[in-house]
Amino acid sequence: MSQLEVVAQRVLTPLILGKSGTIAPEDQSVIVMWAQKTALTAMLISSEEQRSAGYGLPPTVYKAFHQRRDRMRPLDASRFWVGRYEGMARRSAVHVTPLAVRIPGIPEPNTPQGYAITLLLGALVLHGLFFTTSALEVGVTMDLGMPQLWPADAPVQWPEGRPCTEASFLRLAAGKMLQSTVAPVEIRAWTPATSLPQSAFMDGKVRVPALCGEHSFFYPIALFEEVRRGKFYAFVTGCECPRSYLIHTESDGVHYKAVGAADGISQMYEDLDGEEICIRDGTGVFSCKRLPAEP
Structure with a gap:
């Protein structure tokens, strides 16, 4: 080689x-x-x-x-x-x-x-x-x-x-x-490797069933609204299994880009180019990175 x-x-x-x-x-x-x-x-x-x-x-x-x-x-x-x-x-x-x-x-x-x-x-x-x-x-x-x-x-x-x-x-x-x-x-x-299950709105957030089929994760509804403006973001989340996920919002929904241990997924997120922003709502602070707009 x-x-x-x-x-x-x-x-x-x-x-x-x-x-x-x-x-x-x-x-x-x-x-x-x-x-x-x-x-x-x-x-x-x-x-x-x-x-x-x-x-x-x-x-x-x-x-x-x-x-x-x-x-x-x-x-x-x-x-x-x-x-x-x-x-x-x-x-x-x-x-x-x-x-x-x-x-x-x-x-x-x-x-x-x-x-x-x-x-x-x-x-x-x-x-x-x-x-x-x-x-x-x-x-x-x-x-x-x-x-x-x-x-x-x-x-x-x-x-x-x-x-x-x-x-x-x-x-x-x-x-x-x-x-x-x-x-x-x-x-x-x-589809199973690129798309997440159907999400729903709950208490001002978007609820998404996790890949394990037993748990869910949430992200701010503000990110959903940003998609309609042509603005897309990446964020890290997880479930109780425990698994961590690297998620991207795209024009046709949210997609996961990686799944694995928290340390590895966090490093992938850190390696992404893009401006990190914080969204504050009634439940706390949500961190995400702005991605380039789709053509």
């Missing part, structure tokens, strides 16, 4: 610093492998319980990746693109979002059928996906028009396509810019 780091450093360092460059076809598979290795390593923080519930990445993915180390080829049924980031904040990040291949009239699967991977390093964005089995693979395009890095067929000039902004990065990382080329098939985020 050290070969991946050597090639990635040689090829990607100028791009990370914002200098124009070319990624040769012979380097493209190695760069995609490096991106997948980086994402797989980051997701090792998921617990065994979380992976069994569909969060994190299953052991079969790690085994499949390890089996390709000598051939230097990415995971089967992979697609990857490369683009430029022009936001002021969020200079590094790794996101993995479970995906489902949706067909009208067919229920959503019980487990993810693919994963979107997004890496941000300075001015460089690497974005792609892989399907859990080749039988599910469909043609996919990417809304920002980033040049395709994998499968490789020609040198890739960087930068090309529309740049990724602070706002569009959130949609990109959530898999919302991936479009199936096969009608009526759609590629969507896997």
